[in-house]
Amino acid sequence: MSRKSLLLLIVIIAACCAVPFVFDPEKSYVVYFLFMASIYVTLAQSWNLVAGYTGQVSLGHHAFFGLGAYVVAIMWSRHLIGYLDPIGFILAGVAASMLAVLVGIPLLSKLKGDYFALGTLGLGEIMRLITIQLGAFTGGPMGILLPSSSFGTILPHYFIALFLAVLAIAVTFYMARSHIGLALVSIREDEAAAEASGINVLKFKVLSFAVAAFLAGMSGSVLAYYIFTVEPQGFYGLNWTLYPVLMCVLGGAGTMTGPIIGGLLLTAVFEIARYFLPEIHPIFSGLFIILAIMFLPTGIMGLRPRTMQREKGGVSIGRLLTKRAKGE
């Protein structure tokens, strides 16, 4: 990242910080929109780390998101942590990455490509069903009702979500630019060659999986503090995997800016559709997904000239996918 784009990033972050003071968070929709967009950008960027950079297509992101939310809900409802407790956020992230390491070691060492995707899809479902079955501990199918009287304003949630989005971008940036990123990209490009050059493939795969899970778990906990009702359908919903995936693919997976652009754009589309077409908006969201993939399969960042991409060190999902389709 050049000095110019770093400056641009700082300006954008500063602008985002100023938004709630310009628009009244009680009345304006803008703050809520940026709050949701930040959560989605965090999820999309963390997924980007696993799929875009490491080439391991996970469909189990909602397992980590939901687990993060439940960690906060279970502990807060038992008065172990308080409202917007930093310990809660950290524990949510830690629990999610522990799950990622626990299932990542067997899954990532045994499964490749489609099979890994299917395996992680199963993980999300298992988490949802176990949560329903645990009864009193997790609140069963009805979920946990949290004391919503503690809610004052969206401002703290907004800043925490914004911080998480910046953290996700920073972590991805750091990992992509350091020797870790080189290892991850080499695993994506050719696993056998990476192994032959002395890279501990499993270690790096699990590392990126765990870091992504940490971020996903934290964003789940932020939303749990905002929604106050943590129930399995909502928090273990497949949408928490597929929307970030779509954002990442639409923006351009394996690039730094792709998930940010995709996240902002799609949150806008979904929110506008929800606002103007409250009854039938999921139809249009579904339609939009189809159209976006059909006419823009390489992502928005994939439209940029090749040379610029090389400079950024990113690879559009298009190349990754054609490679995959050839069965390499």
Next chain:
Amino acid sequence: MLKILTQVLVNGILSGTMYGIAAIGLSLIFGTMRIVFIAQGTMIILAAYGSYWLFIFLGIDPYLSIVLVVPASLILGIGFYQGLFRKVARAGQFPTLLIAFGLMALLENLMFVMFTGNARAVQTSYASYALTVLGIKVSFVRLMAFIMALAGTGGVTFFLKKTMLGKAVRAASENLEYAMMVGITPHAVNTITFALGMGLAGLAGVATATTYGFDPFSGFVFSLKAMIALAIGGMGSVAGGLLGGILLGVVENYAAFVLTGGWADVVSYAVFLLVLMFKPEGLFSRDVSAKL
């Protein structure tokens, strides 16, 4: 006790065949196009609605509605391939997976808006009729679903093994490049496969309409179960898909019997993960090398 265990086994086999036909559809589509078509279950539900409305408005018996629902599904399958997947069919599993997801969201919500979210079931005069064989109760509609699944599997197997078109589909799923060299057009093969997969979804839809209650959103679980059946049975083999489905049904029913109903699904996902990890080519796969 033995009688109860046998009863559970029979129930498992009967409900498992439903997963089986859904799995065969998925397996055909995955085998030739590498598309994980997660909208398969939603297509089944759409077909079930077709059968339901034919019964409500025109009084057509669900089993008679097969002659309308299955051809309609075949045509819809051709439309889906030509309209949605043709362009991106070889762009890798990701765009196609997302298109399938978009289609699932689109169909689910379209059905929700048009038919409301109320659970439906076809109430025929024979819906609660059950045969008793050697003290084992067999529900008539489930037995019919079982027979339909067997007929569907048989039909697809015959098509793939004995007809020129079917042989072309098999050739393309085994090695596309060689198939193209002998003059097989990939798009034609893909269209046929998609139509077949959707036709099976139509058949499964009729069977679902008569045996289970369904609502617009029950398709996703069906797709997941079909994927589990596929993973158990092995991708790309027709008989494997059916056997995988039956095995899954049996496991689920025994799990529900030993534990409680809610844990049955957890057990089936655990089986799924275990099979993926220790025998990713499936339990009934004959040719291991060609399927990955």
